[in-house]
Amino acid sequence: MTSPSEDASPPIGDGDRDTAVRRLQDAYTQGVISHEELDDRLQQALTATVHSELASALASLPEEHPGTTSTIAAAGGRIRRRGAWRVPRVLKVASAYGTVRLDLSRAIVEHPVVDIELRLGTGGARITVPRDAVVDVEGLQTGWKDLRYRAPRHARPGGPKIRISGTMGFGRLRIRHAWR
Template identity: 25%
Template sequence: MTTPPARSPEPPENTPADPARTMRIGHAERDEVIEVLREAAGEGRLTTEELTERIELTAAAKFYVDLDAIVADLPVPPPSDRIRPTQRPPRAAPGASDAPGHHPFDPLVLRASWDNAKRKGRWTPPPFIRLEAVGATAEVNFLEATTDLPEIDVEVSGGMGNAVVVVPEDWGVNIDRLSSSWGTVRSKVAADPQPGKPLVRVHGSMGMGAFTARHAGCFERKRLESSGNG
């Protein structure tokens, strides 16, 4: 039996509400998605069983974010695009960077459609990151990151792909606000960081794939040790 989508969790308290998670949809929005699904089935992108299942999920959907997950692996824009701000959002604070990732409505996006999308190595992460695991793996790796941020907000928008967050041993990852109504969610990382270290706060919906939060694997530890960063 198909499980209806659960309401997506609210964003962290210090993050402005995303209208896709708070604005309810109606019959018109559901009918539009059902038509998209039927066209996708006619093009051979969905099997008959998948079409039936997704139509049932669409009928049970309540918010735009629920519809986004249903069509995330199809070559169509997310239904929530119509209600998201189209203009460039204001800076989060005076002097903040214009680069993506410095405002909750303009995050740094890693979109994995048919190829994996990864950000790793030596880099300075912004405070807002979005992982879109459409059909492949979207991974954000903080093992060699340099930051003085106390928290990093990671939004997950899952389709059929996987989302991965990799952090150092003394960081924390909180997944309390990440929905797993269809996919799976697993964390091997403590929810609270060591004093003075960053917390990665994850929220959103995993869709039909898998989310994993972990520390460095064997090969990653060896590489870090050989480079003097272990």
């Protein structure tokens, strides 16, 4: 006979819960689950206290491929990505001070939804997205300066959705769409 402590799943952290919510939102965006099923599973994930409860909320979802999350970090200096670079599903960018330049205009974007998570202290950031991209900045918190982004007048369908979240300290984030 096993004791209750041997059967119990370990408690979950905020990162586990956030990942589960993101996976559920992605599944909905990709048409894997319905709106009603998303609501039910989100409720289950947000109230889960142990891994087994969280796993049941994610049951039957496609597995995430390893290597779909990348982190770029620098204490200071410049972070720059441009040209034909492969954009991961989740890109985490952290910099204590310095500038960040991400140019996705010629990048290889294989995912319909790309999450860019910024953790920036001092210094500005500039992100150039593909011309047909849809940009979502609802999850971004700016400290000292406001975000500069103007959505295109004539959006073209079929582009990737770029979700930008995280925190900006003492710098400005500029987002623009590529010309071509």
